[in-house]
Amino acid sequence: MSPESRPQTPPQEKAPSRVPSSMDARPVVRPLSPHVGIYRWQVSNTLSIIHRATGMLLSISAVVLVAWLFSLAAGQTAYAQFGWVFGSLVGQLLLIGWTFCFFFHLCNGIRHLAWDADYGFDKAVARKSGMVVVVISIVLSILFWVLALTQVTS
Amino acid sequence: MSMESSGLKAPRLKSPLGQAIGHGSAHAGTEHFLAQRLTAIALVPLTLWLAFSLLMLPALDFYTVTAWAAAPLHAVGLALLVIALTYHSSLGLQVVIEDYVHANGPRIVLQVLLRLVHAALAVAGILAVIQIATRASL
Numbered sequence: 001m002s003p004e005s006r007p008q009t010p011p012q013e014k015a016p017s018r019v020p021s022s023m024d025a026r027p028v029v030r031p032l033s034p035h036v037g038i039y040r041w042q043v044s045n046t047l048s049i050i051h052r053a054t055g056m057l058l059s060i061s062a063v064v065l066v067a068w069l070f071s072l073a074a075g076q077t078a079y080a081q082f083g084w085v086f087g088s089l090v091g092q093l094l095l096i097g098w099t100f101c102f103f104f105h106l107c108n109g110i111r112h113l114a115w116d117a118d119y120g121f122d123k124a125v126a127r128k129s130g131m132v133v134v135v136i137s138i139v140l141s142i143l144f145w146v147l148a149l150t151q152v153t154s
Numbered sequence: 155m156s157m158e159s160s161g162l163k164a165p166r167l168k169s170p171l172g173q174a175i176g177h178g179s180a181h182a183g184t185e186h187f188l189a190q191r192l193t194a195i196a197l198v199p200l201t202l203w204l205a206f207s208l209l210m211l212p213a214l215d216f217y218t219v220t221a222w223a224a225a226p227l228h229a230v231g232l233a234l235l236v237i238a239l240t241y242h243s244s245l246g247l248q249v250v251i252e253d254y255v256h257a258n259g260p261r262i263v264l265q266v267l268l269r270l271v272h273a274a275l276a277v278a279g280i281l282a283v284i285q286i287a288t289r290a291s292l
Contacts, residue, residue: 052250055246055250056246056250058243059243059246062240062275063275065235065236065239065279066236066275066278066279069223069232069278069279069282069283069286070278070282072216072282073281073282073283073285076216079216079219080216083214102201102205106198106201109194113191113194113195116191144209147209148209151212151213
């Protein structure tokens with residue numbers, strides 16, 4: 001943009017002390033946060049990303065839950081077809097993945113609710129609770145599938 | 155910005171503040187925040203209840219699961235779970251779209267689709283629960 005095309009702002013008006021404001025004709029370009037490229041990776045932001053990713057995956061599992069209810073409502077044949085799909089190797093692997101997503105999103109969601117209630121927001125505490133969430137969600141996922149497989153075999 | 159260089163577009167005379175005023179929504183975030191937390195709190199017992207109820211069943215065949223799901227209290231729990239889950243999912247994905255999809259067309263299409271799909275999911279889930287519960291009692 002050449003200076004001649006903006007006659008409304010002569011150069012004399014550019015006082016060095018003037019702070020850019022929202023009343024300026026042009027938008028103020030500010031840095032975006034966080035800049036992933038220069039961001040120091042840590043527990044809290046990693047878990048935040050995993051929380052969002054697991055939440056998105058769990059939205060797909062909500063469709064599966066409704067499909068399961070629908071097959072149960074539709075009758076024996078439909079229910080057997082659903083059982084065939086999710087009893088297959090791919091189906092079981094999907095369910096195992098969703099189990100971890102569920103327990104992680106659940107535990108980390110409770111961590112978020114605690115933050116909302118102003119508990120455990122200190123940096124050190126938030127870091128520790130993040131580690132606890134990861135460990136607990138892995139343990140619960142394993143425990144769930146051990147119990148689920150003993151149900152099938154019994 | 156001259157009229158010649160920008161084609162038919164008139165020069166933008168409004169300030170950013172002037173452009174923002176009248177588009178609403180600056181005060182409308184609290185409802186979303188609260189609904190997300192409320193559904194989250196509801197989903198903690200509801201999802202754990204479903205997971206461990208299914209684990210405790212002797213088997214997951216059609217008759218065992220139907221008998222369990224058709225019990226009035228269980229049907230209420232399942233319907234509540236469907237409502238809380240679809241609402242929570244809709245609120246969460248809404249924010250994801252807001253954060254990553256900035257182009258006007260795709261953003262609006264996705265936001266509309268998101269709500270329609272979740273409404274359909276909720277209706278389908280609730281109807282299925284009602285059908286399971288009423289069929290078993292016949």
